[in-house]
Amino acid sequence: MDAVNRFAAATLLMLAVLGTGFALDTVRNPDVYTVSHLLQDLPTGEDVTVEGTVSAVEEDYTAESGNVFQRFYITDGEKEVLVFCDTGRGRIPVAEGDRVTVHARFTWFDRAYELTTTCGDGVTIR
Amino acid sequence: MIALTHLLFALALAYLLRFPVVYAVIAAVLPDVDLLFTGAFPFAHRGILHTPLFGAFAMAVLLLAVDRREVAAAYGIGHLSHLFLDTFAPAGIAWLYPLTDAAYGLGLAPAHDPVLNGAVIVLSLATVLVWRYGPEVWVWMQ
Numbered sequence: 001m002d003a004v005n006r007f008a009a010a011t012l013l014m015l016a017v018l019g020t021g022f023a024l025d026t027v028r029n030p031d032v033y034t035v036s037h038l039l040q041d042l043p044t045g046e047d048v049t050v051e052g053t054v055s056a057v058e059e060d061y062t063a064e065s066g067n068v069f070q071r072f073y074i075t076d077g078e079k080e081v082l083v084f085c086d087t088g089r090g091r092i093p094v095a096e097g098d099r100v101t102v103h104a105r106f107t108w109f110d111r112a113y114e115l116t117t118t119c120g121d122g123v124t125i126r
Numbered sequence: 127m128i129a130l131t132h133l134l135f136a137l138a139l140a141y142l143l144r145f146p147v148v149y150a151v152i153a154a155v156l157p158d159v160d161l162l163f164t165g166a167f168p169f170a171h172r173g174i175l176h177t178p179l180f181g182a183f184a185m186a187v188l189l190l191a192v193d194r195r196e197v198a199a200a201y202g203i204g205h206l207s208h209l210f211l212d213t214f215a216p217a218g219i220a221w222l223y224p225l226t227d228a229a230y231g232l233g234l235a236p237a238h239d240p241v242l243n244g245a246v247i248v249l250s251l252a253t254v255l256v257w258r259y260g261p262e263v264w265v266w267m268q
Contacts (some may be wrong), residue, residue, distance in 0.1 A: 003144075006142045006143055006144060006257075007143065009142050009257060010138075010139050010142040010143050012211065012253075013135075013138060013139065013142070013249060013250065013253045014139075014210065016249050017135070017211070017245070017246050017249055018247070019234065020242065020245045020246070021214045021234035021235060021242055022234060024234065024235055024239075024241055024245075025233075025234045026241055040236065041235075042215070042233050042236055043233060044231060044232075045233055045264070046231025046233075052132075072235075086216065106215070108218070108229075108231065108233070111167075
């Protein structure tokens with residue numbers, strides 16, 4: 001019985017720690033992120049809205065399927081993050097210095113963070 | 127998570143499960159030795175030292191060296207507790223290495239998040255104190 005109680009206590013401790021993690025993540029998730037806040041909170045796998053300024057526009061990436069993706073970085077002056085958007089529903093004419101709002105999924109891919117979305121739906125130049 | 131968090135969480139688990147605490151604590155802090163690694167995965171931080179494979183290897187070595195199952199089990203508990211906590215971060219852990227290099231993380235909070243680290247430390251200490259001294263410990267602390 002003692003062994004069962006001990007195992008239950010250990011399990012409860014692990015569940016309490018896990019629950020604390022999820023609770024913190026829920027409490028902290030704001031409606032609109034800055035880039036710095038996004039990279040502090042790291043809501044991986046979640047759909048987020050981020051505001052920032054385009055700091056660099058990279059060359060398009062063409063997948064083996066033929067889909068073309070635009071790539072550009074947005075910043076809040078302190079941190080920056082990559083936006084990787086599918087041009088299937090249209091391109092977005094971003095240029096350095098544009099202020100944008102991005103609705104995207106925040107992902108961890110190939111050991112880096114990025115915002116993944118469709119350019120036409122997910123990126124708005126303000 | 128920071129070393130203190132790993133240490134106290136492993137201590138609490140080993141204490142509750144009645145395994146040698148010292149081996150669990152060593153196992154809990156050992157994986158972050160790979161902060162000294164400068165190579166590419168798996169010889170990088172959160173690389174091979176942060177895999178269940180390494181934990182199993184270390185347990186096997188301990189079993190051969192000291193022939194005490196509780197020591198190997200304590201090491202396993204400490205090692206797995208480290209991986210459990212590190213899975214909270216977005217960078218995650220390569221749980222299935224060497225089948226795949228992919229890292230799996232919950233993305234709940236960065237590894238050095240002070241609130242989460244503090245919460246785990248408090249929960250771990252509180253669990254040990256309440257188990258050792260009973261609920262009366264709260265009265266005593268007030």
